[in-house]
Amino acid sequence: MRIPRCATGEKRSTQLGRAFYARDPQTVGKELLGKVLVHVDGTCRRAVRVVETEAYGGTEDLASHARFGPTRRAAIMFGPPGVSYVYLIYGISHCFNAVTGEEGLASAVLFRAGEPLEGCLHATTGPGNLCRALGIRRGTHNGVDLSGGRIFIEEAPPPQERILSSPRVNVAFAGSWAEKPWRYTLSGNRFVSRPWPSGGRPL
DNA sequence: CCAAGGATTGGC
């Protein structure tokens, strides 16, 4: 099925290309806030405004799946940027990431929450819920190209809200790496997940 | 092969 587009091709030109992702995950994580994450599934278009992300690094980042090196699961994080990394966590929830940085060095941005815009029939707060609402799952969407495919990011006006950075969620096992303020949220947005960012410093 | 544990969620 072809993706319908308007006569001017305007929609298509707002999709972010590979160059956007080919930077460090902290920069990409912050810049993703306020942009629109879209999944076109047949005739159904599901979309959210991104309100919460987290940055994950390579082998040095003890909170990252890349900490064991390019294992079967994490190898995709070492690949080219602008590709999806979807995994199942706790046997229950799918988590959607965008691979960032240069090929050969692992990093990614986890999408943790969004504001429902189109076609969402479930909650969009929390990484597992976000995947369910967008219809994204590991079996069919791991390793797909995010520039030119059915899942992509659309450009949007800069967010009015302040951007907060705070420690990442549920990575206490990572020692001092748990303290890195690599969780990014739109201040005051009601779709941001728990725990609420406290002591997050304004950027 | 086996044991341990996790980038979560929802219910009590």
Next chain:
DNA sequence: CCAATCCTTGGA
């Protein structure tokens, strides 16, 4: 607070 649920990883 805690169990659900299964995939991934490291080690024997």
